Amino acid sequence: MELRERAEQMIKPQTPIVIPSVTRSIRQLTRMERLAANRRWLRGAMCFLAVICYALSLFEEGRVVTHSIILLFSLAGEVAIVCIHRVKAKFHGITNRASGKRREVSVFHSPSLINMLLEMLVWILQCPPLPDDMNPEWLVGLDGFLILRFYVFLLYGTHVAHTSVFSHAIASLARIRLNYRFFIRTAFLLEHLAVTLCAVAAGIFIFACSYAKAEGATLGESFYFCVSTASLAGYSETSPVTFPGRVIAVCVTLLGVIVLCWTVGVMNEALSLTEAERNLYTLFRNNELCGKIPPQAARLIQRTWKLYRAKRDRHNFISRQIAAFLLSQQVITYRVMRRALMQYETAFLRSTRTLEECLASDSTFGSNSTTPLASSNTTPLGSPRTRRPFPLYQEMRLKRDSRASTPRGDEFLQEFGNEFSSHRSERNRFVSTPHLPTTQQQVTAAVPGMVELELRLSRLEKSLEALATTAESLRGHFGVISSVSV
Structure with missing residues (x-):
């Protein structure tokens, strides 16, 4: 019966999903995400230019040609710096008040103007492309300042490490700057x-x-x-x-x-x-490992299948040994990754204060009378069973190819409502029996998973209330939130 239900569910046509209308706030957020991606790409290009310029400065022959190429790449870096700080000026939102009603964004009115000028100074310090007899010794020594351009690797690593929207959203709730x-x-x-x-x-x-x-x-x-x-x-x-x-x-x-x-x-x-930063980094590391483990498991299965085929087809001795060696290395990699995931997950769940408690203890996220998301059963020595499970903190990832159709829209809500009403009616039937008095343990045994479902729904409602309160408090900082309701 279960297989038949699955087959019928797969044959059933999916309900078309209504594409939501693109509002002004969504369009602005999309534009900001695109600008952030362009800024990250420009930092990567500057890293490449810094390495090329430093490598060219090590050559002794043809110094006029090499310094001309270095100057050309330096000017390209200057253009990239201006573009990057123009994007940062758009993020700051400070416009030129003297431009009339248009109020254009200008880098000269940005808080990062001094940083832009310092970066431009670093990227212009080099020996000019002149012959050796015309260059004094102090001009030749300017090539030593090309090492300072490697600061872009630090900035690029920061952008790459925190590139997902999930990490920025959690960090903004925890009031931590990435x-x-x-x-x-x-x-x-x-x-x-x-x-x-x-x-x-x-x-x-x-x-x-x-x-x-x-x-x-x-x-x-x-x-x-x-x-x-x-x-x-x-x-x-x-x-x-x-x-x-x-x-x-x-x-x-x-x-x-x-x-x-x-x-x-x-x-x-x-x-x-701080402890909140430790928990935040542990959460990011957990989500990164959760995304890497499925591909590693697939590679492990492929290595095992290749070794099986080599044995079945009776390949030569060298190919079988190579397949066995690659399989063992893949097993070691997969085992190390699983151990790291278990270690980080345990460290996150056993932390004295989780991300939820840090948000609940902050007075700016809730009212003065009530504190949302306050859990009373958590202690500094609590075990993972006494805390919320880690998948509730995990970043949701959509599957690219799903063979089974997922119910969506009104059908999903209707089926869930019918199932919920059937479970509730069944529990009421057990409770309202006059001849057989029942206890809470019998009700829980009759409807398995019902208490856990209600507990998760109540926690989800509290989480949504906390997020709504946070969004309302951030309305003054961003002009894209009209109203929030749960």
Whole structure:
């Protein structure tokens, strides 16, 4: 009977979904999302230009041609900076009051004007494309400032790490700004070992290449000098002679001091990270792993099938060993990912204060008389069973291809209402029997899952009330919310 019901449900035509009308607020939100995507793409292009300019500055031959290309790429970076800060000016919403009724958005009236000018200054510092006999020594040393352009990697990593609308929505409810400071603290605190080693290795490599060009030394000698200087040992076997070499030596020394201070103060930084930020990062990491596990499971099944085919078709020994090795590596990857998901989920559920409690404790999200979403059965030592399950916090993802038809619209509401009324009538029938007095345990056993369903519906209603209160409080900041009702 169950298979027949499923087959009939699959044959039944789906109810056409009415496309909602595009309002002005939806159109404005769509435009803002498109501008944010363009801004992220421009930051990625600037990362590519920074790497190309630094690589071209390492060549000694054809310096006029290479500096001309660097100047061309620098001008392209300047154009990208203006476009990015124009998008930021649109996000700030500050217009030019002197432009009349149109009130056009201008970068000169944006709060990020000083940042734009500093970025433009960094991207224009370079040696001019002149012959060697016309360039003095201090102009040649301007190529050492090309290292400063690598700041765009930090900004681009911040945009890529928090690109989903889900993360921005949760962060706005928790009153946490997803800027580069949050990105640095979460990356360095929760993955401090790998990030620190990568940052130190990249810094020493960049400074060694620059020192080799400035002093005319070999790459091995440059690496030795940078490592000894960064470790604050100071063997004094070699010393820089030129001005760019001395600047690089000072930068390497500062890098060593920064790394030393970082390793000493890592515990202090761990304590300075707020609990809400830890829970938010854990939630983002959980959703990221939930999206990566299904493809890894599919690859695991494919590897298993390929090994089975190799054994069945009696392939040669080498191909079977390669298939077995790839399968074992895929199993290890899948197992590590599942363990990480379990670890992050347990850490999120066992936290002393979840995201829900942080929202409930904030007085700006509720009225003075009632506190929404206040859970009384949560303790600092509570287990995952005493808390709300993690899938209620999980980001919803639509399937691309669904074989079974999903009931939608009025049919779904009607079927759900009929099922709910049937369950309620069945429970009332058991309760209203005069000859057989029933208890709450018997009612729960007669209607399985009914109490849990009612509990989830009540929690969903409280969550919607809290979101409606938040949206009403944000009406003064954004002019796109007309009314909110639950």
